[in-house]
Amino acid sequence: MCALRTHSRGKIDLKQGAVNLRPHDRARAWVIRIILWVILVVTLAPLLYVVSASFSSTDALSSASLIPLHATLANYVNVFSSGFLRWAWNSTEVALVVSAAQLLITSTAAYAYSRLHFLGRKYGLMVLLLLQMFPNSMAVAAIYAVLAQWGLLDRLWMYMLLLIGGSAFNIWLMKGFYDTIPIELDEAARVDGAGHFRILMSVILPLARPMLAVVFFLSMIGYYSEYILAGTVLQSPSNYTLGLGMYNLINTQFAQNWGLFSAASLLSAIPLAVAFGFLNPLMARGLTAGATKG
Known part of the structure; x- marks a missing residue:
């Protein structure tokens, strides 16, 4: 009542x-x-200390006062002359290309595991997940040796290709969402003469748009800030991603530019914030899908 x-x-x-x-x-x-x-x-x-350091006139990360006594925009001006725009473009390009490629692989592979019956279907995805549990750092030496032998180091496209392979978790996530879509929709489309490709494109994917947005954004976050594999494959400053480039700002021989690093850190969050703003309505539905069933 x-x-x-x-x-x-x-x-x-x-x-x-x-x-x-x-x-x-x-x-x-x-x-x-x-x-x-x-x-x-x-x-x-x-985050408050990072914001404070970005406006500080010194190179210290923290000071006695959280609010800088002599606030300045010099760090934000100098960050654009340090190669930041090139690093940000490389990271954004890598994140978008790899996330889009993984979205294509994820959506099709998840459909196969969810709707098709084939040999190895039951344990195939589980094996992929078990292999994904081993961190990339364990394979860094082998990756470096192979790429060095074939002369493929310091190539941005090769770095993207290596990242595209790690999509087992996204396939598992997408398969779980496909399983919640009634199989009767597939059967109705099959009665009308639709094949698997038409069912995927016209029935499954339109209903799975929220989960596609979740997978795309989570992948973008991970690859936008990836560092270990980038430090192994990429060597020239023109190919640096944000992780490598910003590390060099605080890895100099005579000084650590924490003010410059803080300003670059705040600016580097802009692409992800823009992507989140566009995908947030769909992501909210995708993350709560399956919470209430029946």
Whole structure:
């Protein structure tokens, strides 16, 4: 009855419901709020130091005052003369190309595991996931030896090709979403004469757009900031990604440019923020898909 009054009378009864909470429910709500506030402060504190250092006139990462005494935009001006734009373009290109390629591989492979019956279907994806559990750092020496032998080091396209192969987790994620799509839709399309390709393009993918957005954005985050494999394959400054280029800003022999590094860190978040803004409506539906079923 309380729920009906809340639905019919809106905010007034919502406020009354908050006042009429039982004591232990009210205490639990405050405990949750305090925990969230603590997590928020702990999460934002390092970011505040980065913002402060980016406006500081010194190269120190932290100072006695969180607000710089002599704030300046010199770090943001100098960051564009350090090769930042080239690094950002390389990272954005790698993230977009690899994420798009993995989206193509993921959507088709997940359809095969979800809808087709073939030898090795039951354990094939599990084997891929087991192989993905081993970190890339374990294969760095072998990758370097092979690429050096074939003269393929310091090539951005080869770096992208190496990254495209790691899509087992995305296939597993997409397969789980395909499994929630009723098989009756496939059967209805098959009655109309549609094959597997037409079913995938006209039935499955339009319904899977939220999960496609999730897979694309998560892949983009991972490959935009990838460092270990990039440090192995890429060698010339013109091919550096953001991870490699920004590492050189604080790895100089005589000084560590923390102010310049902080400004570059904040600017490097812009492409991901733009992508999140465009994909957020679809991602919200994709991440909650399957939470309520029936």
